[in-house]
Amino acid sequence: MAHGPAATALAAADWDPYIAREGNFFDALFRRLRPECDALIAQYEESRSALLPMAHLFQEHEGYLSQNAIVAIAFLLGLTPAVVESTVSFYTLFFRKPVGKYMLSVCRNLSCIINGAEEIMTYFRDSLGIGHLETTADGVFSYEEAECLAACDQAPCMQVNLEFVYKLTKPDIDAMLAAMRAGTYAVAPLVQTAPPERTWKVAQDTGRKSAGGRGVTDPNNAGGIGDKSGVIMLDRLMADPAFAARSRERVLHEKNLGPTNGDAGH
Amino acid sequence: MYREQGGYAQLERAFKELTPKDVADICMGSNLRGRGGAGFPTGRKWSFLPNNGHPRYLVCNCDEAEPGTFKDHMLLEQTPHAIIEGILIGAYAVGCHHAFIYIRGEFKAGFAIFRAAVEAARAAGYVGKNLFGTGFDLELTVHRGAGAYICGEETGLLNSLEGKRGEPRLKPPFPAVKGLYGEPTVVNNVETLAYLPHILRNGAEWFAKVGPERSPGYKVVSISGHVKNPGNYEVPLGTTIRQLIWDCAGGLRDGRTLLGVQPGGGSSACLFEEHLDLPYDFESISKAGSMLGSGAMVVFDDTTNFVKAAHALIRFYAHESCGQCTPCREGGNWLEKTLVRILEGRGLHSDVDMLVSASHQLTGLNLCPLGDSIEPFLASVVKRFEAQFRAYIREPKAAPVAV
Numbered sequence: 001m002a003h004g005p006a007a008t009a010l011a012a013a014d015w016d017p018y019i020a021r022e023g024n025f026f027d028a029l030f031r032r033l034r035p036e037c038d039a040l041i042a043q044y045e046e047s048r049s050a051l052l053p054m055a056h057l058f059q060e061h062e063g064y065l066s067q068n069a070i071v072a073i074a075f076l077l078g079l080t081p082a083v084v085e086s087t088v089s090f091y092t093l094f095f096r097k098p099v100g101k102y103m104l105s106v107c108r109n110l111s112c113i114i115n116g117a118e119e120i121m122t123y124f125r126d127s128l129g130i131g132h133l134e135t136t137a138d139g140v141f142s143y144e145e146a147e148c149l150a151a152c153d154q155a156p157c158m159q160v161n162l163e164f165v166y167k168l169t170k171p172d173i174d175a176m177l178a179a180m181r182a183g184t185y186a187v188a189p190l191v192q193t194a195p196p197e198r199t200w201k202v203a204q205d206t207g208r209k210s211a212g213g214r215g216v217t218d219p220n221n222a223g224g225i226g227d228k229s230g231v232i233m234l235d236r237l238m239a240d241p242a243f244a245a246r247s248r249e250r251v252l253h254e255k256n257l258g259p260t261n262g263d264a265g266h
Numbered sequence: 267m268y269r270e271q272g273g274y275a276q277l278e279r280a281f282k283e284l285t286p287k288d289v290a291d292i293c294m295g296s297n298l299r300g301r302g303g304a305g306f307p308t309g310r311k312w313s314f315l316p317n318n319g320h321p322r323y324l325v326c327n328c329d330e331a332e333p334g335t336f337k338d339h340m341l342l343e344q345t346p347h348a349i350i351e352g353i354l355i356g357a358y359a360v361g362c363h364h365a366f367i368y369i370r371g372e373f374k375a376g377f378a379i380f381r382a383a384v385e386a387a388r389a390a391g392y393v394g395k396n397l398f399g400t401g402f403d404l405e406l407t408v409h410r411g412a413g414a415y416i417c418g419e420e421t422g423l424l425n426s427l428e429g430k431r432g433e434p435r436l437k438p439p440f441p442a443v444k445g446l447y448g449e450p451t452v453v454n455n456v457e458t459l460a461y462l463p464h465i466l467r468n469g470a471e472w473f474a475k476v477g478p479e480r481s482p483g484y485k486v487v488s489i490s491g492h493v494k495n496p497g498n499y500e501v502p503l504g505t506t507i508r509q510l511i512w513d514c515a516g517g518l519r520d521g522r523t524l525l526g527v528q529p530g531g532g533s534s535a536c537l538f539e540e541h542l543d544l545p546y547d548f549e550s551i552s553k554a555g556s557m558l559g560s561g562a563m564v565v566f567d568d569t570t571n572f573v574k575a576a577h578a579l580i581r582f583y584a585h586e587s588c589g590q591c592t593p594c595r596e597g598g599n600w601l602e603k604t605l606v607r608i609l610e611g612r613g614l615h616s617d618v619d620m621l622v623s624a625s626h627q628l629t630g631l632n633l634c635p636l637g638d639s640i641e642p643f644l645a646s647v648v649k650r651f652e653a654q655f656r657a658y659i660r661e662p663k664a665a666p667v668a669v
Contacts, residue, residue, distance in 0.1 A: 051429030091412035152490035
């Protein structure tokens with residue numbers, strides 16, 4: 001078994017990523033999960049294969065993948081935290097910021113869309129008062145519109161904390177949300193060790209695996225050579241009273257059209 | 267329960283009576299073609315492994331995320347032992363001592379069910395050291411992904427299994443030569459491997475005789491969309507599309523007419539009424555300009571808004587592009603933006619023309635098939651239902667220019 005060099009050289013007691021922190025929640029968690037992590041690493045010929053399983057493990061106990069967990073995984077695998085972070089940021093199931101107690105993932109792909117998923121999504125947005133990739137202010141619900149969940153025969157479908165809910169109807173949703181608010185819903189809530197923010201997206205992260213299409217900064221050429229739709233769109237925005245007192249550049253920036261919407265991290 | 271129905275008997279037979287080469291020959295003789303999407307003959311895939319004394323790996327691909335496909339999800343939750351037996355038989359045939367199964371991250375329940383099944387198999391002596399007293403050691407590791415369609419592509423899957431970003435690798439070298447940890451590796455779909463026990467029990471002939479000669483055997487078809495009884499149906503290949511829709515899935519909802527069928531998952535081009543009597547097999551479907559893919563059939567009746575349907579699929583590919591290749595990363599995103607623009611009433615007539623022309627600039631220019639999968643459905647429905655797309659456009663049609 002080729003363990004990471006750090007994993008064999010240091011004992012659990014040495015866990016001290018940057019500073020010693022008496023009574024810190026994560027340090028206690030790490031000591032508790034250490035044997036499980038070692039067992040995961042032992043499953044593979046190369047220790048790095050245990051990166052995803054360990055990230056799942058830490059997220060299960062912390063509710064999200066904290067910076068502490070990323071450093072801990074790097075420590076166990078003999079990698080740098082940057083390498084671990086770049087890897088986990090590829091995968092949509094890892095939340096790098098705290099989320100609500102119930103992660104509602106509604107399918108927005110083909111079979112669900114042609115069977116009324118759009119109405120279901122609108123109903124969720126209206127009932128919860130939040131949008132895609134957002135968490136309610138009380139920290140109970142997180143909502144996202146997910147890609148095909150492989151239950152197309154049961155469309156429209158969704159997952160609650162990765163447990164399937166089939167053939168959604170509006171009364172089902174009302175009952176589901178009421179049960180979740182009352183704490184009586186059949187699926188166990190996610191662990192919550194920190195209060196969630198409005199979104200669990202990391203700044204500048206589009207929630208996509210790549211940042212395609214964001215490098216082009218000239219709205220006059222949004223769809224290719226000779227495309228004037230960006231100009232048409234901007235003119236329409238400038239005519240909107242909401243943007244009355246603002247410059248063209250400011251509007252571009254606010255509508256994520258301008259060059260200031262940087263691609264840092266990609 | 268599985269054992270009472272004859273489960274694991276073929277595994278035992280393979281280990282005790284057959285050599286690995288016998289098993290591989292049976293598989294080759296059955297002409298079993300991969301059920302994951304590409305349809306590559308499984309026996310030939312195995313034969314590509316070089317004999318260089320390196321350790322070999324077998325990886326079972328259960329990262330099912332193709333829009334419209336839900337067969338692996340069902341197999342995983344309902345017949346985990348058939349998958350385990352298939353993996354073990356496959357591992358024996360290729361001489362692999364450490365097999366893996368990569369399960370999609372969203373299948374949390376399926377993952378738990380499968381892991382429990384592996385423990386049960388281990389307790390029964392089917393996984394572990396010195397199997398059946400033959401001295402053959404075999405370990406099976408259950409690995410869970412974390413939400414990335416691209417990890418269903420075999421080299422993306424291997425990178426993900428190695429704990430990296432699931433970005434596909436440049437091929438060649440193919441996984442058969444340099445796969446997991448740089449060693450020879452076979453990646454097979456769940457359904458492919460689950461057929462192995464049945465092929466061993468009934469013989470290669472039994473399987474090869476079913477259906478058309480070049481793509482024989484049975485196939486699980488996932489039918490969804492506007493049909494009365496959507497679900498998974500196991501049929502001999504070569505069954506016509508009409509039979510699948512009306513005899514298996516109960517036909518369309520009452521009073522509706524059919525506009526189109528997507529025969530092989532989100533990556534395949536749409537087929538129409540005139541294709542209904544095509545036999546459902548790898549060759550016939552690809553001759554008609556589409557592909558059988560993973561066997562996911564989505565049926566569209568006359569209520570379908572193809573602009574929204576195409577947008578849902580394009581958004582999916584734009585979301586799931588790993589970002590390595592420019593045509594796929596940029597192309598998918600711009601097609602999505604253009605479709606959003608059309609849907610919001612800001613589209614131009616030239617946008618509709620662009621949807622067709624842009625699609626020719628995507629295919630064949632990428633490391634993996636994801637980029638090639640973006641355009642077929644869009645291009646086929648824009649050509650067929652152009653009026654639906656034009657109806658969204660408020661820009662007045664330009665007057666013809668006098669020359």
